Amino acid sequence: MLKLYYAPHTCALASHIALEEAGAKYEAIRLNFKNDDQKKPDYLKINPKARVPALVTDRGVLTETPALLIYIAQSFPAARLAPLDDPFALAKVQAFNSYLCSTVHVAHAHRMRGTRWTDDAAAIESMKKKVPQSVGECFAPSTASTSTRRRRLPSTFGALASGRRCARPSRTRRGN
Numbered sequence: 001m002l003k004l005y006y007a008p009h010t011c012a013l014a015s016h017i018a019l020e021e022a023g024a025k026y027e028a029i030r031l032n033f034k035n036d037d038q039k040k041p042d043y044l045k046i047n048p049k050a051r052v053p054a055l056v057t058d059r060g061v062l063t064e065t066p067a068l069l070i071y072i073a074q075s076f077p078a079a080r081l082a083p084l085d086d087p088f089a090l091a092k093v094q095a096f097n098s099y100l101c102s103t104v105h106v107a108h109a110h111r112m113r114g115t116r117w118t119d120d121a122a123a124i125e126s127m128k129k130k131v132p133q134s135v136g137e138c139f140a141p142s143t144a145s146t147s148t149r150r151r152r153l154p155s156t157f158g159a160l161a162s163g164r165r166c167a168r169p170s171r172t173r174r175g176n
């Protein structure tokens with residue numbers, strides 16, 4: 001069975017939503033960032049990058065959100081999560097997911113994870129202040145295509161984001 005390692009309020013939510021939407025049978029394993037679970041030896045054996053998400057499959061571990069999303073979409077084609085039979089449309093989906101992953105997420109990380117780039121406390125504060133502008137610019141009409149417009153998530157996904165539906169250490173769903 002698939003195992004998704006996630007932490008609430010993180011980008012792992014995208015893969016979590018995809019698994020739910022796919023009707024996948026999976027176990028969700030919650031990490032607590034307050035305890036630095038992502039840096040503990042047991043988790044580093046799963047993802048040496050010390051990040052979530054990580055998806056354990058019967059062929060090994062997958063990391064990086066765009067990779068997980070396409071893997072889930074291809075593994076559960078009946079859910080029609082991506083336009084798998086249309087190379088151009090699929091490339092547009094990949095472009096969107098890659099943009100979120102490599103540009104928007106990195107800009108956003110300057111708010112909470114400034115120590116990745118500097119140890120200078122003043123520089124960290126300065127980076128935090130810049131985030132509304134830098135993330136905002138990621139969604140400026142000149143930068144983002146119409147498909148990057150923000151949409152309100154259904155309440156189910158808000159609950160997933162907060163970890164409410166996955167408060168137990170693991171849960172499973174019926175599915176293929």
Ligand SMILES: N[C@@H](CCC(=O)N[C@@H](CS)C(=O)NCC(=O)O)C(=O)O
Nearest residue numbers: 010011050051052053064065066101
């Ligand atoms: N490029 C990765 C980013 C993964 C990532 O940075 N995840 C964050 C949560 S959104 C994380 O695990 N941070 C833990 C840390 O920085 O210690 C992806 O797209 O999955």
